Amino acid sequence: MGRQLTISCFRYNPNIPGDKPRMQDYKLEEYEGMTLFVALNEIREKLDPTLMFDFVCRAAICGSCAMLINGRPRLACKTMTRTLPSRFTVMPLPVFKLIGDLSVDTGTWFRNLQIRTESWIHTNKKFDFNALEVRMENKTAEAIYEPERCIECGCCVAACVTANIREDFLGATGINRVARFILDPRDERSNAEYFEVVGNEDGAFGCVGIMACADLCPMEIPLQENLAFVRRKMAAAGLKLQFPGVKIS
Ligand code: FES
Numbered sequence: 328m329g330r331q332l333t334i335s336c337f338r339y340n341p342n343i344p345g346d347k348p349r350m351q352d353y354k355l356e357e358y359e360g361m362t363l364f365v366a367l368n369e370i371r372e373k374l375d376p377t378l379m380f381d382f383v384c385r386a387a388i389c390g391s392c393a394m395l396i397n398g399r400p401r402l403a404c405k406t407m408t409r410t411l412p413s414r415f416t417v418m419p420l421p422v423f424k425l426i427g428d429l430s431v432d433t434g435t436w437f438r439n440l441q442i443r444t445e446s447w448i449h450t451n452k453k454f455d456f457n458a459l460e461v462r463m464e465n466k467t468a469e470a471i472y473e474p475e476r477c478i479e480c481g482c483c484v485a486a487c488v489t490a491n492i493r494e495d496f497l498g499a500t501g502i503n504r505v506a507r508f509i510l511d512p513r514d515e516r517s518n519a520e521y522f523e524v525v526g527n528e529d530g531a532f533g534c535v536g537i538m539a540c541a542d543l544c545p546m547e548i549p550l551q552e553n554l555a556f557v558r559r560k561m562a563a564a565g566l567k568l569q570f571p572g573v574k575i576s
Pocket residue numbers: 381382383384385386387388389390391392393402403404405
């Protein structure tokens with residue numbers, strides 16, 4: 328027989344007039360190989376169909392099931408209950424708008440990020456449908472692929488001190504996005520153009536260096552390295568803009 332788990336869930340539905348935020352305990356038996364995602368589904372199927380939480384893929388791909396698990400942002404579908412004590416808490420991610428219980432709206436936040444960072448290839452070249460595919464160097468493709476692995480779960484944003492106090496901070500995921508396009512030789516934007524977007528306190532210079540983003544990214548993307556890369560570029564671009572005559576490598 329497995330352990331008896333007590334899962335203390337945050338409950339609050341802002342759409343129900345008069346509803347108050349509270350914690351609600353659910354007890355269930357653990358079995359081998361149980362993930363928190365499975366446990367939450369069991370609660371919803373057998374104990375309380377009103378519990379709200381999100382999931383799509385169950386395989387750490389879609390990023391929907393991120394939540395605070397015993398205070399740390401993690402994916403429910405990637406968290407084995409055996410790695411947790413027999414009693415633990417689950418809460419919604421901070422920073423994002425609460426939909427209800429454990430469900431938050433990361434979609435609007437990420438859409439805003441894509442618009443602010445203009446997350447598409449900027450080029451003046453005309454697209455030729457008949458042209459042969461142009462091969463990219465393996466090294467370049469691999470470098471682009473690294474930041475591209477972000478699943479937009481929001482764990483890094485929820486863990487970020489700056490994002491928790493500055494509403495407009497792009498967060499590690501936003502800077503990571505910019506790094507991806509700087510690395511892409513097809514994108515013709517200059518560093519000065521990127522500076523307009525992230526060369527400020529809401530972008531590359533807002534991070535206070537706690538590094539929780541890199542510690543808690545479920546995809547283990549080197550977010551701090553990518554931030555350092557963008558920061559170096561933006562510092563050089565800022566100096567060039569400030570002192571146009573001076574040569575800066
Ligand atoms: S359900 Fe898709 S990442 Fe967890």
